[in-house]
Amino acid sequence: MTTESDTVETWNTYGNHQLTRGLELPELDRWDWGIPGTGPGIEVLGDMAGLRVLDLGSGLGRHAAHLAARGADVTAVDASPAQHQRALARYPDTPGLHLVCADAVAHLRDADPYDLVYSVGSMPYLDPDRLLPVLANGLAPGGRLLFSALHTNSDGTGPSAELMPRPEILRLPGTTEDHPVNMWVLTPQLWEDLLVQHGLRMEAVTTIDSPKPDNHVSYRLYAARHLQRVPSPTLLRSGSRDELRNALTREWLADKPSRPWILFVADRSAALLSLCRIESERAWIKRMFASVSDYAEYRALIEYYTAEGAVLEARRRRVRNALVHGNPASFAIVDSVREYATFLSGSALNLGLGSYVEGTVPATALAKRTDEFNAMQAGQDAASHWRDQLAGSAATTTPPS
Structure with missing residues (x-):
């Protein structure tokens, strides 16, 4: 040769x-x-x-x-x-x-x-x-x-x-x-x-x-x-804006949050985005935040996550083959699998979009949120659905005058 x-x-x-x-x-x-x-x-x-x-x-x-x-x-x-x-x-x-x-x-x-x-x-x-x-x-x-x-x-x-x-x-x-x-x-x-x-x-x-x-x-x-690159976790780790970071972290991790997590993301997306440390990943993270309140953006991300799921699965197969059969797998591929796994397991948006990454039926992943699933299938964005739910709950619990 x-x-x-x-x-x-x-x-x-x-x-x-x-x-x-x-x-x-x-x-x-x-x-x-x-x-x-x-x-x-x-x-x-x-x-x-x-x-x-x-x-x-x-x-x-x-x-x-x-x-x-x-x-x-x-x-x-x-x-x-x-x-x-x-x-x-x-x-x-x-x-x-x-x-x-x-x-x-x-x-x-x-x-x-x-x-x-x-x-x-x-x-x-x-x-x-x-x-x-x-x-x-x-x-x-x-x-x-x-x-x-x-x-x-x-x-x-x-x-x-x-x-x-x-x-x-x-x-x-x-x-x-x-x-x-x-x-x-x-x-x-x-x-x-x-x-x-x-x-x-x-x-x-x-x-x-x-x-x-x-x-x-x-x-x-x-x-x-x-494909557009899925970013590593880069939020809530900005040393130059400790006060904002701490405030967002407290609300995010509160035992009794004042609102559903998805509304926290929708309402504080600009502040969260300002803490992004890696400029090259800002555009992608901005799209993820926008998908919470923009149904068209949500559907577009579904397509990207579906394709990224295929990438992850192929990389996982190659790393497995390297371990089991002794085939070569470069460190970059192994590191990429680790990066994807870290991101997908740690991101709150995984709760809403994880099923598309994993290739499972969305209805299964959203079974505990049937109303939300139905609303989003009908074209409503997630944030609007939860605002309607809160408004309806408030109206039900308000005593008559």
Whole structure:
């Protein structure tokens, strides 16, 4: 088996061969994802104008230049100096195009988040366990990942359900000279499991087959989206506002609270939010507080928590497999499971939304609050329901004048 560094050298050989040939390929007139003239085109990327975009394994740079011409701010990364040199020679000063010769993992580790990361056939040359953790961090919340990957080679050998690389053949154009390259040719289910474990939700898998009946080559185009990050517990721990923190803590932990906890959150959300220590998590916490009084926001969070539940379950499975079967599990994944568990068990909002995280029937979780469940199923927000309950209780207990 060759290593990733050996694969870079193979692509250097390819790039130098193409430089020597001096063959000028035309600009793209159709966007392909692996097999010319087949499958979806550029339309799957949507509107690119103004987006920060990363091309992983950009090669000659034609795809990246095509997107830059459409108004995207594109960074094209390739680890091969020869391939990078080909791109520099072709696009020395293209507006909106930034050509970078670097290891993709190192680049993603240092770069600001991207709105879109795409790769035309190049991602399978990188170890998913090395790439996906930094790729997930390198995508902005809600950002998209689209990549095509070999599924079946020309000999008819299909994908593997194990996370192991295998040798494939790279033939130099215009020759019969073959070079082995290391590739992770994985089943769609394994790709989805890997993406979910790193906080990415699979949205679509498209089959791209060769139109020639005697050619077994087949690719898959994967489209995924980065989920909004669920924060760690960050409230009620602000050293600079002890008086407010203590007041909120006293009311929160009171033996005889003056109002239901959900109204405490609704009424004091601004004060609670002011104690958030981590600025990057403020927007998400604000949404959680808003969901108490805004039914539309509540429904939106249900969708996010459902997807996050799938992420948590996949990560839990991977950690279990590591412990039982000796499969590798990075510390980041273990730590992520611990972080999710801490948050979900400690948050008061877990009482209202926990069933969606766990994948259980909401009616079961809310069985002790049947009236609340019915009201929220009918479109009323939780805070309004409890205000009505308190108002009704007060009216019932008020003696006649």
